[in-house]
Amino acid sequence: MGNGIAQVAACAGYDVVMVDIKDEYVEKGLGTIQFSLGKLVSKERMTQEDADSALARIVTGTDRSACSDCDLVVEAVPEILELKTSIFSELDGLCKPETILASNTSSISISTIAKATQRPDKVIGMHFMNPVPIMKLVEVINGEATSESTNAAVNEAAETMGKIALSCNDAPGFVSNRILCPMLNEAILTLQEGVAEPEAIDGIMKLGMNHPIGPLALTDLIGLDTVLHIMNVLHDGLGDDKYAPAPLLIQMVDEGKLGRKTGQGFYTY
Numbered sequence: 001m002g003n004g005i006a007q008v009a010a011c012a013g014y015d016v017v018m019v020d021i022k023d024e025y026v027e028k029g030l031g032t033i034q035f036s037l038g039k040l041v042s043k044e045r046m047t048q049e050d051a052d053s054a055l056a057r058i059v060t061g062t063d064r065s066a067c068s069d070c071d072l073v074v075e076a077v078p079e080i081l082e083l084k085t086s087i088f089s090e091l092d093g094l095c096k097p098e099t100i101l102a103s104n105t106s107s108i109s110i111s112t113i114a115k116a117t118q119r120p121d122k123v124i125g126m127h128f129m130n131p132v133p134i135m136k137l138v139e140v141i142n143g144e145a146t147s148e149s150t151n152a153a154v155n156e157a158a159e160t161m162g163k164i165a166l167s168c169n170d171a172p173g174f175v176s177n178r179i180l181c182p183m184l185n186e187a188i189l190t191l192q193e194g195v196a197e198p199e200a201i202d203g204i205m206k207l208g209m210n211h212p213i214g215p216l217a218l219t220d221l222i223g224l225d226t227v228l229h230i231m232n233v234l235h236d237g238l239g240d241d242k243y244a245p246a247p248l249l250i251q252m253v254d255e256g257k258l259g260r261k262t263g264q265g266f267y268t269y
Ligand SMILES: NC(=O)c1ccc[n+]([C@@H]2O[C@H](COP(=O)([O-])OP(=O)(O)OC[C@H]3O[C@@H](n4cnc5c(N)ncnc54)[C@H](O)[C@@H]3O)[C@@H](O)[C@H]2O)c1
Pocket: 001, 002, 019, 020, 021, 022, 025, 076, 077, 078, 079, 080, 087, 104, 105, 106, 107, 127, 128, 129, 130, 221, 222, 223, 226, 261
């Protein structure tokens, strides 16, 4: 998600700093951006010159202090509450006072993340969809303390990146994953109970409901670990057993079958 966000920001003309924890991860992210820009050029949706200048606007590294002068930081680390709060606390100390700190979290409370900083009015959810260069929506999540000016600035940035921003309040799963993930979980339960094979489950939802991708293939794309994190947030936050993660989902995550990113999920890649 991080490289996708860096790509759309650079293509919109912003100077971008892309940071990961290891050089090899930074290189992998940059490689994904190069591949994606190359595809846009070959489909004549972008000129080679524009792709080159977008790439030239991205500075990379492993030192988070490189973010200190940014106007907007979009965090996209794994969906683990303690990791997000520690990064936000660090960014709060590193960044200039006016910097807006946004999280691409799929489900973690923005108000809780904001409490790790001294600037809760400048903390907001900026939830891009996967794959970022293609999907139009940015779900903007206002925490309890998010100011109107922060919301307006993030809406403007999202629109500059060619996205449509829609705002909601902070609640477990926000709007998108409150509705989407229980459906993905139900598809996994349907598979677990032997109701149908993966291809049939996905085919029925694609052909019957006009979904562009089936729920099991979508779970593979999102990452089974991320879907499990979201189901746990919904289960804990809303306190209803209808959100309990499917045992097959828990088992596959334990086995390291996380979907596309590990080469094995409900399908093999
Ligand atoms: N996968 C999706 O479809 C999707 C969609 C929308 C939002 N999200 C959210 O985006 C976030 C990232 O998800 P992902 O699927 O890209 O995860 P991922 O595991 O593929 O990537 C996370 C990246 O963060 C890096 N990282 C870990 N600790 C870091 C640190 N301290 N500083 C900088 N980088 C660090 C990792 O090395 C890795 O490259 C999560 O919050 C997730 O919920 C995911």
